[in-house]
Amino acid sequence: MAAACTVAELAVAVERLSGGRLSARVLGASALPLEAVAPLDSAGPCDLAFLANPRYRAQAPASRAGAIVLSPTERTALFPLEIRAQGALVECEAPYAWFAFAAQHLVGAGAPVPGRDPSAVVAAGARVDAGARIEALAVIGDGAVVEEGAWIGAGCSVGTNARVGAGTRLHAGVRVYEGCRIGRRGIVHAGAVIGADGFGFAPFAGGWVKIPQTGAVRIGDDVEIGANTTIDRGSAGDTVIEDGVKIDNQVQVAHNCHIGAGTAIAGCVGIAGSAFIGRNCQIGGAAMIHGHIRIADGTIVSAGTLVSRTLAEPGFYTGVFPLLRHREWERNAALIGHLADLRGRLRRLERAMAGISPANAPQEERQP
């Protein structure tokens, strides 16, 4: 399905794919044919490469890529004469986004070939659009809806009354529980589980009484969900993932969470029940979010950080123990349980010093 084209044609394609919002200046060999994408250091004459992370700047001058897309600033610094012997330059304000659209054009995904593998088990009461694709050994439950252009991978199960929106692809082995709904143009990777029961139990008589989880999961349009990620159904009321959310692998979203549009969540993150995460947030890998808290729109949380309270103000938050040589860690970490003692000793010294030398009296109100 690859769509080889010249650098100049690619610039036209990107402008179209981006809705006219992304234009570029092609410098040099604009008639060069491109077929694929590759990193700067391994690209060949038929590949498009990009420079966005300054870490890789040194690789650009020597790259054999047919074309390199980069910002005007980098272009000026690296190729001040607008000349690159090995091929073309594509100068663009948003080189990474330009590369993304260009790669989409070159890879040329498009709609699946419709049809139903004879080994799939589709309930009589399921409504599968004629333009959908159902792969081998998938199971579609009674009352489930699979819309036009949806693609259900091998061995998936779509539960009773669940819905998979138009153009959404479930890779192999995805499990969608009863009544859960996924919007349009989504991608769900292998092994993801949508709609398992939330973890709800009432303590009683030394044991636990299960709270039936009567809500579902409601996922918007243009959402991507990573492999083996789990999103639990609501206890009463739904777990909601808004449009354009991107979730990486091995993420756990508990019951009744709400994740705002455009938020990106990296791998191994855990989000406890009823957390409300705003729009356009970025949650770093393995961060953990407590339940029943709110995170403001546009908040950024560092990888590995535990968020234990509401973040009412957007900002960049971190809470990670710094990496040390183990012997340094042993020397220092044991003191963390004595910080309050150390502060107390510091206060006593300050008071003693103030007695001897009043000019050095501490300003108590500024102290922690």
Add this chain to the structure above:
Amino acid sequence: MAAACTVAELAVAVERLSGGRLSARVLGASALPLEAVAPLDSAGPCDLAFLANPRYRAQAPASRAGAIVLSPTERTALFPLEIRAQGALVECEAPYAWFAFAAQHLVGAGAPVPGRDPSAVVAAGARVDAGARIEALAVIGDGAVVEEGAWIGAGCSVGTNARVGAGTRLHAGVRVYEGCRIGRRGIVHAGAVIGADGFGFAPFAGGWVKIPQTGAVRIGDDVEIGANTTIDRGSAGDTVIEDGVKIDNQVQVAHNCHIGAGTAIAGCVGIAGSAFIGRNCQIGGAAMIHGHIRIADGTIVSAGTLVSRTLAEPGFYTGVFPLLRHREWERNAALIGHLADLRGRLRRLERAMAGISPANAPQEERQP
């Protein structure tokens, strides 16, 4: 399968489900018919809602729920006249447990419709009870036992000589390895893997030699296991999950762990090999438990805490880096590797001060 009933009938049903241990006082419209459960803020006239978390207290007076279950204390504070214009009040010492049983009655799960989907692959030597349900494309291995009322979901595999106890439900795509046993009335969510090899290798000649994992997994009665959770088989001897344990999604239980009855483990927890966790513990989300340690009965571990040593005394343990604005984190975290130096400087100052002003001599024996 829903079982609509009046508030008064529901109180009778809960008393029965709880084995007579949970009674309630119904105030007001006891003949009102209830059909479902809902949160306080979205419940309607046919819904039961509950108030257990004080965070949601303010929602109770305005709730349109047909009935609200709450504690005598909350009832007295919020509805001192025992009157609620919108519907009934259910006063109960354990409102959350009452709600749980009531929801079970209203949702009305019950036993599955028995039968075997023709697409399932059941070995000739498997023993599947006539009262069990085997869904599409499940695989039941030779010598495996599926007891009465067990429910094997779509695409599950139950290995050779494995056993699924009476009334236990495996949701879609659960994998039970050879020889592993799950007790009665359990629930295992999609994608869980029971009995994969433990991570056991002996270092040898610069590489690793695999230790065959010859034990299995033995799971008690009334255990719930979350989606994509993994419980490894023992290396020699079994991994044991006792009765009534509740495990959330994406939890990893390594080989030869022992988890005591009634313990609850939240999502994303990892438990290393041969850890012994007592009864009625609560392990917070993403906590990590080292191998070969013991945790006393009734211990509570905070979310995100790494437990690196035996906890012989029950209690509430925490070890989490506090959340900071990133710029505050940068200012302060770097000092953690210098705490021992800071303490040294403090000691020198204390000694100098003692030379000048002996009354301020530090009490060395009390210092960390």
Add this chain to the structure above:
Amino acid sequence: MAAACTVAELAVAVERLSGGRLSARVLGASALPLEAVAPLDSAGPCDLAFLANPRYRAQAPASRAGAIVLSPTERTALFPLEIRAQGALVECEAPYAWFAFAAQHLVGAGAPVPGRDPSAVVAAGARVDAGARIEALAVIGDGAVVEEGAWIGAGCSVGTNARVGAGTRLHAGVRVYEGCRIGRRGIVHAGAVIGADGFGFAPFAGGWVKIPQTGAVRIGDDVEIGANTTIDRGSAGDTVIEDGVKIDNQVQVAHNCHIGAGTAIAGCVGIAGSAFIGRNCQIGGAAMIHGHIRIADGTIVSAGTLVSRTLAEPGFYTGVFPLLRHREWERNAALIGHLADLRGRLRRLERAMAGISPANAPQEERQP
């Protein structure tokens, strides 16, 4: 498939399995027949047990095991007379490795029975070796290659043009995406996902543009991958797992990572994109590795540690908040955000002290 044998025969088998590199001295009842392996405290007369972890030393003298393998040092300390009433002793410099090979011999895995279950769905264009085993309801895509002695478990899917090397076993429900390659003699546990899209999006106009992930996953020989682990395909260029790497359950390896030969990665680890991990590293459970960094050969990272920068020097690194009683944590953790203030106050005191008593002037250059 178990292969019972005497202690003496087992010593010969281990020497052969280890390529002649592992010999042992059998003391005592060398003609005793062994059938299985078991821990010291539960082994019986037909079991082999081992002593490698000093934690279990006290169990050795009373063990009823038919044979115990242990180091010369432990043998001398525990059985100075080279006599053990209950059975044999096996003295060996590498007792754990000896035990591993011995257990492999006793368990006797070997090659699978070849054949293809009639319920499997194998594309016409797939090349499945006659010596491979394909279990029930597996799906093998067009152009996929399954080599001799490979074993594809129930419900697996092997994507278009993917390759499973000779002697490699995929347990139930493994998902291998299009074009990914697994080497020889590997083991992949249930629910693992090889080759899902990396998490790559370019920010654009308030949303995210997907970067097509055009690379694949390339896994070497003798690699073991745990249950529900995920290894993403490269964005451009492959994600590479070298020979002899051992990966536990629930690990996430992001796109374009490179993991060097012989490295072992414990459960719940997350590795962000383009991280380069050297050879023979050991990464503890739930450690998290940032993207675009390098870790030197032979590095050891503690469980729960976040590695946020390149580790150019091998060593033992840790970054974990120490476990505290919760009330101690509350007293002390709050001060972490004030460490810079505490240091500032210490400096002021040092200067004041230097004014009073110049002999105590701080050595500024040694301070953090």
